[in-house]
Amino acid sequence: MSDGYRQLLDATIQHLEGLKSRGVRHVAITPETLRALALPAAKFPVSNFPSPFSKVAAPSVIKTEPAISMPPKKTAAPAPKPQSLGANPLPDITSASPEKAAAFTALRERALACVKCPHLAASRKSVVFGVGSIDARLMFVGEAPGADEDEQGEPFVGRAGQLLTKIILATGLSRADVYIANILKCRPDTPGQSAGNRPPTPEERATCIPYLQEQIDLIKPAAIVALGATAVDGLLGKTLGITKLRGNWQMYRGIPLMPTYHPAYLLRNQAMSEKRKVWEDILQVMEKLEMPISTKQRNFFLPA
Numbered sequence: 001m002s003d004g005y006r007q008l009l010d011a012t013i014q015h016l017e018g019l020k021s022r023g024v025r026h027v028a029i030t031p032e033t034l035r036a037l038a039l040p041a042a043k044f045p046v047s048n049f050p051s052p053f054s055k056v057a058a059p060s061v062i063k064t065e066p067a068i069s070m071p072p073k074k075t076a077a078p079a080p081k082p083q084s085l086g087a088n089p090l091p092d093i094t095s096a097s098p099e100k101a102a103a104f105t106a107l108r109e110r111a112l113a114c115v116k117c118p119h120l121a122a123s124r125k126s127v128v129f130g131v132g133s134i135d136a137r138l139m140f141v142g143e144a145p146g147a148d149e150d151e152q153g154e155p156f157v158g159r160a161g162q163l164l165t166k167i168i169l170a171t172g173l174s175r176a177d178v179y180i181a182n183i184l185k186c187r188p189d190t191p192g193q194s195a196g197n198r199p200p201t202p203e204e205r206a207t208c209i210p211y212l213q214e215q216i217d218l219i220k221p222a223a224i225v226a227l228g229a230t231a232v233d234g235l236l237g238k239t240l241g242i243t244k245l246r247g248n249w250q251m252y253r254g255i256p257l258m259p260t261y262h263p264a265y266l267l268r269n270q271a272m273s274e275k276r277k278v279w280e281d282i283l284q285v286m287e288k289l290e291m292p293i294s295t296k297q298r299n300f301f302l303p304a
């Protein structure tokens, strides 16, 4: 066993022990990650993909049950309430170099303990760090966790997330093949309201963006898809407007970035023309990554 791997293993064990000592009894892990642990996935498998945005059931990667449980602590004292940890999934480091995996694990540890926005640290259930392969060639960046994401500790698991998952599957990839993160790692609080979301403030964005920058610098994806105005503005510092920018390649720290509409917009506006726009943006990304594109894929959402 190499030193780097041993270091990573120790860091992971330490992290799990830390969770356990804080009363956390379960660690959520997606079925895909479990499968990937057993058999590392090919980078771009051409699978039997469904149509994007189709009404097929959401894939099983949207987890409902924690798959790994730890035995209860043998002390009489009641377990303390977990602090801002949620069920944050461990990163998929199966194919990464030991150094990269260790750096990513350390970054995640720092982010999970972050209290730079005291109001968000107080209101959050989870720090939603990100999910997927840290060797992914394709990365999706959204706005901020919503209630479902805060609950589950994983980005894009609510309704908009299920649509994003369908889009990813339509390319022939799975959530485990890509990396998904947000501009903000904590859910923007909504004091006095039991439900609802709000966009991150410029201060919250500026405070949180260094974590995402570090994530991107470590992952080094070949392309980034920025979902919606907040993601585009947050990464590019431009406020040109998503309608003008979408479909046009930009550069972010040397990485091609494709702005497109947020899946939540497609849930609000069900017009085929809007779905086609997003799909055309995704086709551009697939071309950039030299992924195979079938005629069927090319023709999604074109009038018959």
Ligand code: URA
Binding pocket: 142, 143, 144, 145, 146, 149, 154, 155, 156, 157, 158, 160, 161, 182
């Ligand atoms: N919307 C986002 O921008 N990010 C999420 O994680 C979920 C919904």
